[in-house]
Amino acid sequence: MSKEKQSVKDVHWLVRPRTIQILWKGGLITLAVLVLADLLITPHPYFSIDGTFGFYAWYGFFSCALMVIGAKAFGLLVKRKDTYYEDKNDSGDNNV
Amino acid sequence: MFNTFLPPSLILIVGALALPAISIRLRPFLLVFIPLLALAQIWSYDLGSAFTIDFLDYQLTPLKVDALSRLFATIFAIMAAIGGLYAMNQKRIIELVAAFIYAGSAIGVTMAGDLITVFVFWEIMAISSTLVLWSVDTNTAYKASMRYILIHLFGGVVLMAGIVCLAASTGSIEFTAMQATSPATWLILIGFLLNAGAPPLSGWLPDAYPEASYSGTVFLSAFTTKTAVYVLIRGFPGEEVLIFIGLYMIFYGIIYALLENDMRRILAYSIVNQVGFMITGIGIGTDMALNGAAAHAFTHIIYKALLLMSAGSVLYATGKRKCTDLGGLFRTMPLTMVCGVIGALSISSFPLTSGFISKSMISQAAADGHMLIVWMFLSAASAGVFLHAGIKFPWFVFFQKDSGLRPPEPPKNMRAAMVIMATLCIALGILPEYLYAILPYPVNYVPYTADHVLKMLQLLLFSGLAFFILLPMMKRTMTISLDFDWFYxxxxxxxxxxxxxxxxxxxxxxxxxxxxxxxxxxxxxxxxxxxxxxxxxxxxxxxxxxxxxxxxxxxxxxxxx
Structure with missing residues (x-):
């Protein structure tokens, strides 16, 4: 038995590259189906913009992308090492 | 029959004080039994009943029951019971005593008919919650608790100044709806908002809560902020400034949670975020919005406790709290993982979970009021919740990389508490009518339309896509983020x-x-x-x-x- 086979068996099935590939494909198909389902359902928009095709999909995606990038930029300003406030006397113990 | 012999708040407080005297074998049962007794007492009152006593020149109303107070008292009692179940193997008895006094005084606030009673229970909450932090015998927790009580005592002073001004100018201490038009009411509003985690002092919450024990944080997450939501619903419905404060809190929570590395601090930031939704609802102030805020507080207590129980179990089993140290725990903690994921889906308002039936009401209220901008922000924030709590927490703790840790599941009672909370999340999501029936105003809202479900799924799943595409940008670092508390x-x-x-x-x-x-x-x-x-x-x-x-x-x- 080769070493490679052994290691593939050791890895939990959920994190094998093949499973991850299938999950990505399945996820993308789900997303496509969800957007296309817009065509089947009569929308009841509150305003004019939210009645347009795939509004929630692109709005969800881009607002999240904006938040992640925004947080990253904001982080440059406020991020510090996690020992920033620590005293020399403090033990880094966990509070179990 | 109005049974005033022992109000529900005192059942919990007296029960808590008796706990240390009771044998260790009996104690675990009492941890569940005492809150359930309080719950039974809450429901024994007829709506509209009140009990008054004369105190100095004032007539106090320590007990006043209506739909709103019963709703909050109910969820507080349920929370104390399931929290008690979860905390059964907590060896530091002082934490349990403090937590139950804390829960009891929170119920005391919800049943108070006058501002003096509100204030008294408000302060007992501040002290007992500090004791929950103190019971953790580390220097870090002690320091955090001192910063915590500093803020809360300050808030208490502001609140008291407001109450005194109001009593002096109007002669009335009745706790009814107010408007922030005079210095007195402004002070009261500020005192209330401080406990809600409103800016600029929001930092006390994520600073202190993650320093409590694995079980202490579960209790802390439930009472202080939600009591603040309760008093705001009662005291300041439709106060417009609350819309802006709420929106600020929503995005503050998301941004800071995205930057955070400590798993329970991520969840603490997301408390501020979720309370932001409620505060926005209170600011909108229509029946639908207030119902939404109240319902969201109810469901939030359950799923946030569930999330923190799941995180607490991980801490209990591994002793680690940073995302950089964790990962891959789904292998040996599948139940904790599944419960955590249910909590994460609920906070993200996935259809069939409790968040879906409560948060939607707030968005609906914004849409009904033709507030396009507010509605756009709320929708973006809904997607953002999935991003910062819904995926981030389970992903970095249970999946991500293999940290090599193989911790066992937590003890039976902790598993049972998580399963009950997870079941409640899904039950409320499937059968919203039971919650809708006990809301303060009649509900005329149907969450499950094909249109609404589809829109929500689009919003959330595309937020998920954004998460995994931008994952390299979210690599965890050993950092904290500075906040307003930097100043002190x-x-x-x-x-x-x-x-x-x-x-x-x-x-x-x-x-x-x-x-x-x-x-x-x-x-x-x-x-x-x-x-x-x-x-x-x-x-x-x-x-x-x-x-x-x-x-x-x-x-x-x-x-x-």
Missing amino acids: RYAGTKLNDFFVKIFSYATIKMNNFIVLQLSVFKDVILRHFGSDGAVTRTTSVGDMVQWVAILLSIYLVIYFL
Whole structure:
């Protein structure tokens, strides 16, 4: 038995590259189906913009992308090492 | 029959104080039984009943029951019961006593009909919640608790000043809807908002909560902020400034949670985020919005407790709290993972979970009021919740990379508490009518339409896509993010050090100067008054007599001349 086979068996099935590939494909198909389902359902928009095709999909995606990038930029300003406030006397113990 | 013998708040408080005296074998049962007894008492009251006593010049109403107070008291009692189940193996009894007094005083606030009673229970909450933090015997937790109580005592003082002003100007201490138009009501509003985690002092919450024990944080997450939501619904419905404060809190929570590394601090930031939704709803102020805020508080307590129980189990089993140390725990903690994921889906308002039926009401209220901008922000925030709590928490703790940790599942009682909470999340999501029936206003809302479900799924799943595409940007780092508390944690101490330096320098200089002057002065004194000084030196009697004789003879000579 080769070493490679052994290691593939050791890895939990959920994190094998093949499973991850299938999950990505399945996820993308789900997303496509969800957007296309817009065509089947009569929308009841509150305003004019939210009645347009795939509004929630692109709005969800881009607002999240904006938040992640925004947080990253904001982080440059406020991020510090996690020992920033620590005293020399403090033990880094966990509070179990 | 109005049974005032023991109000629900006192059942919990008295029960808590009795806990240490009760044998260890019986204690676990009481941890669940006492809150359930309080719950039964809450439901024994008829709506609209009130109990008053005279106190000094005022008539206090320590018990007043209506739909809103019953809703909050109910969820607080349920929370205490399931929290008690989860905390059964907590060996530090002081934490359990404090947590139950804390829960009892939270119920006391919800059933208070006057502002003095509100204030008294408000302060008991502040002290007992600090005790929950104190019971963790570490220096870090102690310091965090001191910062925590500092803020809450300050909030208490502001609240009391407001109540005193109001009582002095109107003569009434009744707790009814107000408007922030006078200094008195502004002070009350600020006092209330401080406990909700409103800006600029929101930092106390994520600072303190993650420092409690694995079980303490679960209790802390439920009561303080949600009592604040309750008093705001009762005191300031439709106060427009709350919309902006709420929106700020929503995005504050998301941004800081995205940057955070400590798993329970991520969830603490997301408390601020979720309370932001409720505050926005209160600001909108329609029946639908207030129902939404109340319902969201109810469901939030359950799923946030579930999330923190799941995180607490991980802490209990691994002793680790940072995302950078965790990952891959789904292998050996599948139940904790599944419960955590259910909590995560609920907070993200996935269809068939509790968040879906409550948060949607707030968005609906914004849409009904034609508030396009508010609605756009709320929708973006809904997607953002999935991003910062819904995926981030389970992903980094249970999946991500293999950290090599293989911890066991937590003890039976903790698993049971998580399963009950997870079941409640899904039950409320499937059968919203039971929650809708106990909301303060009649509900005319159908969450499950094909249109609404599809829109929500699109919003959330595309948010998920954004998460996984941008995953490289979210690599966890060993960092914290500065917040407003920097001013009193860092700038304040530096300023203090600076003044200490200046003063000690000035003191040394001053001392030297005084010592020098004193020594000069001493020399002068010694010269004139010392043993050889002109004034005080001693001379013999013979010399004296001789001088007297000389003087007298000079006098004689002058006289005869």
